[in-house]
Amino acid sequence: IVLTQSPGTLSLSPGEGATLSCRASQIISNGYLAWYQQKPGQAPRLLIYGASSRAAGIPDRFSGSGSGTDFTLTITRLEPEDFAVYYCQQYDNTSINFGQGTRLEIK
Amino acid sequence: LLVESGGGLVQPGRSLRLSCTASGFTFGDNAVVWVRQAPGKGLEWVGYLRGKAYGGTPEYAASLKGRFSISRDDSKNIAYLQMYSLKMEDTAVYYCSVEDLWGQGTLVTVSS
Numbered sequence: 174i175v176l177t178q179s180p181g182t183l184s185l186s187p188g189e190g191a192t193l194s195c196r197a198s199q200i201i202s203n204g205y206l207a208w209y210q211q212k213p214g215q216a217p218r219l220l221i222y223g224a225s226s227r228a229a230g231i232p233d234r235f236s237g238s239g240s241g242t243d244f245t246l247t248i249t250r251l252e253p254e255d256f257a258v259y260y261c262q263q264y265d266n267t268s269i270n271f272g273q274g275t276r277l278e279i280k
Numbered sequence: 281l282l283v284e285s286g287g288g289l290v291q292p293g294r295s296l297r298l299s300c301t302a303s304g305f306t307f308g309d310n311a312v313v314w315v316r317q318a319p320g321k322g323l324e325w326v327g328y329l330r331g332k333a334y335g336g337t338p339e340y341a342a343s344l345k346g347r348f349s350i351s352r353d354d355s356k357n358i359a360y361l362q363m364y365s366l367k368m369e370d371t372a373v374y375y376c377s378v379e380d381l382w383g384q385g386t387l388v389t390v391s392s
Contacts, residue, residue: 218382267339
């Protein structure tokens with residue numbers, strides 16, 4: 174499964190909302206789609222799993238949605254610490270795949 | 281807590297074994313995933329080892345199958361990534377993860 178994220182770079186200001194897209198080349202069964210945030214020099218941080226469930230400690234301004242082949246990560250009211258690279262990830266019984274990432278930068 | 285170790289500078293064609301040491305939980309009950317990230321690039325799945333309840337068997341990225349091997353020593357609570365016939369394109373930070381817990385990564389540089 175190939176995951177294509179768009180846009181490649183998103184330039185926004187703090188306080189604005191962000192919508193990040195992840196499209197899969199095949200249907201992702203059971204909603205096995207996750208979203209990660211990565212900041213420079215840090216390990217990825219799990220935000221969303223099962224397409225829409227927030228991981229422990231993740232603020233509710235982060236939400237995930239979608240099914241089948243189209244998934245979305247929405248961030249409402251961007252905080253300065255939200256500017257980072259975001260990856261979607263598909264997982265199943267035999268493999269894991271990552272999208273190429275969306276860079277969210279301060280405008 | 282997860283801590284990777286064993287990275288460093290290695291010549292092309294050589295082997296290297298990375299370790300992922302867990303503390304605070306029992307490793308064997310969980311799947312352990314290895315992911316790498318080449319300098320300035322995105323995340324790439326390397327492979328994973330299923331938890332004991334699911335047979336403890338591994339899966340690998342197709343492009344790496346045959347050169348990389350994942351194992352686990354439950355008595356020490358350590359998972360390993362054994363890498364053979366290393367290539368320059370294997371240069372990356374290697375992370376291990378269990379569920380939502382990630383290590384800090386260990387850098388492997390393949391260069392002559």
